[in-house]
Every structure is written in structure tokens, then in C-alpha cells.
Amino acid sequence: MNLSEILDIDADLLNYVVIPALIFFARICDVSINTLRIILMLNGRKYVATILGFFEASIWLVAISQIFQNLGNWQTAIAYASGYAMGIFVGMMIEERLAIGNVVVRVITAKPADGLIEFFKEKNRRFTSLAGESGDGPVNVLFTVIKREKLGETLEAIKKYNPQALYTVEGVKKVSDGEVVDDRGFSRRIFRLGGGR
Template sequence: MGVINFFEFINTDFFSWVVLPILIFLSRIIDVSIGTIRIIFVSRGKKNLAPLLGFFEVLVWIVAISQIMKHLDNIACYFAYAAGFAMGTLVGMILEEKLAIGMLVVRVILVKDECQLMERLHNAGFGVTVVDAKGANGDVKIVYTIIKRKELEEALEIVTMCNSKAFYSIEDARTVNQGIFRNSQFYGRSKPGNLSLLKRSGTFRRNVK
């Protein structure tokens, strides 16, 4: 009796114009969110997780698109599909910010280091590398630090507190090997290890330990 009632329900106008569009909308949010995270994992070199997410992404997408093809005369499904894609993109971006996956390279160019930025970053637990360079107006110092994405806000706060007009740039570090990073168990102290090495950058002249 219950099975009969279920089949009767899915053939009603309420299911076709309300329940089905909602299900398609939710399915699109799920598969687009997974897709956004999958692309991020691909860019981060996560070879194990990216294919797994791709499997579930396509699986959910097939379920959603199959319902669209079965109800081509239902315009509500079209709007639900498009709205789910838009919302899924937003949700995926929010999830990426919350997960804060990967490493970043923060590069700061200083004309004068009056507030001892290198020491402040080091005391906060960040590995620091310094390069002497020349700018348009004379000698400058380039300060490199490789950090986790979730630590970016704190690192930038230290930089701006030292010099609110400091020039800095931020980029993704795809591969980091043998670095000094924060010890998650002891705030403000760095892990023992070798000097930080960024494969994409040039030769570093001096390292602050």
C-alpha cells in the first residue's frame, strides 16, 4: 500500500512542480560544490582526493540531469537547475575559505625595517627568508614567508602593524619541501627543521632561524 501511494505521489502536480525542482536544486548545489573543491584539490596536487570527489560529483550530476530529461516540459526544473548551479558555486567558494587548504607564499618588500618585521614574524612562529635587493629608489629587503592559508590573516596583520604602506604579494605554493612551520601544539613556536625552501623561487641569501 505504501509503495502504491509513493508512485501516486510522484505522479502528482505537487511533486512535479514543487518537490522535484527542490531536489534538482539541492542536487546541483551538492555537485557544483564538490566540483569547486575538486578543482582546488587538483590545483593543490591532491591526487588521491580529487578523483574520488570527481566520482561523486558526476554521480550526483547524472541523477539531476536525468530528471531534467524526463521532465522537459517542466520549466520549474530548468530554473531549479540554473539556480542550484549558481548557489553551488557560492557554497563551494565558502567551503574553500573555511577549509583553507594549501600553502601560500607571502612576499613583502621593505625599504626600511624599523619595526623588525623579520623578528616579529619569526617570534609568531613563521619561517622567514630575507633577500637583499635593489628597487627604483635604492636598496630594499624582500621578506619571504611560507604559511598555511588559514594563517594568512594573522601574518598580514603583523605586516600591516609594522608598516601599513608595505608592499606585499601573495601566491599559491604548489610544492613546499623542508620548511619551518608553526607547531600546532605550541602556539608561537616553530617546528624544528631545515631552512625553508621554495622550489619556484630563486636563491635565498640569508635565513632567520
């Protein structure tokens, strides 16, 4: 007894619609899990990443086995590739919603950053404030390390208090008291100036 008889589905409908659809959704799941697993690995969450890796591999094996059983069916190949692409998109959307990890925000502004410094103090943020020099004259440089979930309100504060400021955001792998290690493995000290914590 074959699968179409077990499920009581027409063989053509099974081969050209149902199986490609299942492959498509399986690929969305395994690639989304892969995206999250990589992000969690970069953030040092090895146990959760390991568990996700198990499920990712299991789903992938089911999808690839169906591909090999239906090599003559171009719909399965399209479903496989489309599911992969959609899985990347879905994984990134999920990761944005979860806002996993920490980021360092750098702000460079020609105008005084007193309002932004007060915002950091009110929110009990650790920050560093430095005087710098650009091609156009003196600038203020601020650094802060925050949870990604706090990034939105931080960017809003930058736009409110220093709308002409240049800012950059970069993910960090590890944050400890006074030390930041970025994705490239570079380490630097973060000094808390201006009373920020």
C-alpha cells in the same frame, strides 16, 4: 504507480516545486564538491580528489536525469542553473573555511621590516629577506611560504609592523625544503636568511 503516488504528493506540487528544489540542492552539492576537488587536485591530494569525483559525478547524473525527464518544465532549468551558481559560491566558502594548501606571501616595504622579521622568527616561519630597489628608492623584500590557515595572522602582522607595505599572496602547488613550485610550474630556491626557519 508514478512518483507522486508513491510519495503521496500532488503531481503539480511534485513537478513544479519538489523536483526543481531537489535539482537545485543536488547542483549545489555537486558543484561544491567539484570546487573542492579542483583545489585538492592542485594541492596534490589525488586520492581524496578521486573519491570526491565519484560523488560529484553521481549527484550530477541524478540531477541531469531529472532535467531530461522534465524538459518541458522551465522551473527545473532555472533550478539547475541557480544550483550551479550557488554551488560555486558555497564551494568557495567551504574552501575558505578549510584553508587548504600553502601560499607564498611577498612583502615589499620602504621602511625597515625588523618587526616583521622578528614576528617570522617567533612563529618559526621560513622566510627570505632581500634588499631591493624601486623607482622611489631602496626597499626591503620579504618572502615566506605558509599554510593558508596562517594567512590571517600573517596579514595582521604585516599591517601592524609595516602598514604601508605592498604585499601579494599566491597559491603554491608544492612546497619542499628549500624549493617552491608555483601553480604555473615555475621552480625557485627559497633561502632562509636572517635566521628564519
